[in-house]
Structures are given as structure tokens and as C-alpha cells.
Amino acid sequence: MAPPVILIGSAGALGQELSSQFQAAGVPVYGLSRSNFDIGLSLPRLVELFQKMGARAVVNCLAMTGLDKCFREQPQAFEANGLFPNKLAMACKILNLAVIQISTENVFSCNINELTYREDDKTLPTTVYGFSKLLGEAHGMRDSAPFYVIRFPLLYGPTHRRQIVARMIKEVLRGNEVSVASDVYSTPVYTPDAASFIVNGVIGETKFAALTHLTSGHRISLHDLICIIAKGIDAKGKIQPTLSSRFPSLETKPLHGGLQSDVADCLPWEGAVTRYVDWIKTNQKVIIDEN
Numbered sequence: 001m002a003p004p005v006i007l008i009g010s011a012g013a014l015g016q017e018l019s020s021q022f023q024a025a026g027v028p029v030y031g032l033s034r035s036n037f038d039i040g041l042s043l044p045r046l047v048e049l050f051q052k053m054g055a056r057a058v059v060n061c062l063a064m065t066g067l068d069k070c071f072r073e074q075p076q077a078f079e080a081n082g083l084f085p086n087k088l089a090m091a092c093k094i095l096n097l098a099v100i101q102i103s104t105e106n107v108f109s110c111n112i113n114e115l116t117y118r119e120d121d122k123t124l125p126t127t128v129y130g131f132s133k134l135l136g137e138a139h140g141m142r143d144s145a146p147f148y149v150i151r152f153p154l155l156y157g158p159t160h161r162r163q164i165v166a167r168m169i170k171e172v173l174r175g176n177e178v179s180v181a182s183d184v185y186s187t188p189v190y191t192p193d194a195a196s197f198i199v200n201g202v203i204g205e206t207k208f209a210a211l212t213h214l215t216s217g218h219r220i221s222l223h224d225l226i227c228i229i230a231k232g233i234d235a236k237g238k239i240q241p242t243l244s245s246r247f248p249s250l251e252t253k254p255l256h257g258g259l260q261s262d263v264a265d266c267l268p269w270e271g272a273v274t275r276y277v278d279w280i281k282t283n284q285k286v287i288i289d290e291n
């Protein structure tokens, strides 16, 4: 049987998508989530655990997400997003086991209109979430350990049920009016495409660079993204453009996200939106009835 992969954060949105795709590719998954795994495990215990599993790689998509939550719970955010991935980097150095660490566009300032960020651009986070995720990129170890960082822009897709895109789409499907920020930008990536890149890398069909930006390369506002999807599904609810400042937050929101890459091809844009639209049409009733 193919050697398994250790998937940390397997109950999260990206984790669920990865879990299905690894299994579909014939790769057994050791899923680690809050119910069966403690990020406070000491380094020797972590090494021991991984050694027993005999895995081919570790994918870490565990994170405390949500800007306000990270600001409110700073010690927990730094522990989950920053300290824990560094412990993983040490474990993988000891075991010579590849780790794929998921990161974010929020390691950049994201405060310059029209700018999208390349791998070599200077990181300058402005939020607790961004700082904690940057710490988790384990910069001091990346060159000497098999530790690969993949940064994502906004993710959307079937498993991202609790996220802003899905929440807005659910409301317009129900016929409700929503106000969506027209001054927040990213280069959105469809979660199944994100997962597929990672699965192909782990099974050896593509090679990971030490640091990769995975992006659709299509810079778009959140408002316009929701409008395109809503049009595709013929949703009845109205979508009003608004400014993000209408929604209070504990830190200044990074508005101008978006990534480009010098090491990886862009992931699909139009085709991905079409696949998402088709998925929503097929699952419309479930989405509307969901809490």
C-alpha cells in the first residue's frame, strides 16, 4: 500500500478537501484535528508520533483564522500559527520528512492598491493573523529542512462553508439582500484546485519550490466575485457594494491582497468559477437549508 500522508487540520475547510483528494488518489490519510491531536505536544513526542506513522509527508493546514479572533486570542494565534509550525519544521529536519506548510497573502501589508505580491516581495504583515502566519513560515529553517511553504490568496469552494463567499451566496440564494465590500481585493483560488496542486506535489507528479504562491492571478474585489457567482446561479437576492469600513474590526483590515508567482503557473480562474457555480446549482437546497 502507498505510504500515508499526515494531514494536520484535517477537519478544516482545506483539510477536508485535501483528505478527499488524497484518498481518491489512493493515498491513505492520518487526519489530525482538535479531537485527536494536541499542538502542545513536545518535540520528542511529535517526532516519536510521526516516526510511528511512517508517512511520506506532512501537510499542515491547521491555523487559527479570522482577523478578529487572532487579535482577541493572541497567545493562541501565535502558538497555533507560529510556534507549532516551527516545531513541525524541527521534527521534519530530524526525520527528513517533507512538510508542506500552508500560509497566506496576509504576510504582506496588502495596503497598496493594484499591487499583487511575488514570492520575493518583502513581507510586512499588519495584523496578528499575518504576523503569526509569517512566523509559521519558519524562515530560519526553510533552506535546510524539507519544509515547503505555499501561500494562498482568498480560498473559496465547496468545503469553505463558513467563509465570507459561501455565507454571502447562501443569503442571495435565499433571496436576501447583502452588502459586500467592493474595496477588498484578492486573486481567489478554488479550494479543489489548491488541494489538487498539493496532492500532485506529494505524490511526486510536480515538484514543490521552497516557497510558492498559488494564485488564479485574477485580481477581483469581493463584491465582484460574489456578483459573478450569483449571476451564474441566477440568485434572486440583491448585492449592494459597500466599503469594508462599514463592518467594524479590531485591526485595520488588509484590503489589497492578491498574489502572483514566479515559480508556479496560475490556477484556473473562469473554469474554476464555473465549477463552483455548477456545484452550487447541484447543492442548492442543502445550502439554503444549512444554518
Ligand SMILES: NC(=O)c1ccc[n+]([C@@H]2O[C@H](COP(=O)([O-])OP(=O)(O)OC[C@H]3O[C@@H](n4cnc5c(N)ncnc54)[C@H](OP(=O)(O)O)[C@@H]3O)[C@@H](O)[C@H]2O)c1
Binding pocket: 009, 010, 011, 012, 013, 014, 015, 033, 034, 037, 039, 060, 061, 062, 063, 064, 065, 080, 102, 103, 104, 105, 133, 151, 152, 153, 154, 155, 156, 163
Ligand atoms: N480560507 C482562506 O481564504 C485562506 C486564505 C489563505 C490562506 N489560508 C490558510 O489555509 C489554511 C487552511 O485554512 P482553512 O481555510 O481550511 O481554515 P479553517 O477551515 O479554519 O481550518 C483550520 C483548522 O485548524 C483547526 N485548528 C485551529 N487551531 C487549532 C488547535 N489549536 N488545535 C487543533 N486544531 C486547530 C481548526 O479547528 P477549529 O475550527 O476547531 O478551530 C480548523 O479545523 C490555513 O493555514 C490558512 O491560514 C486560508
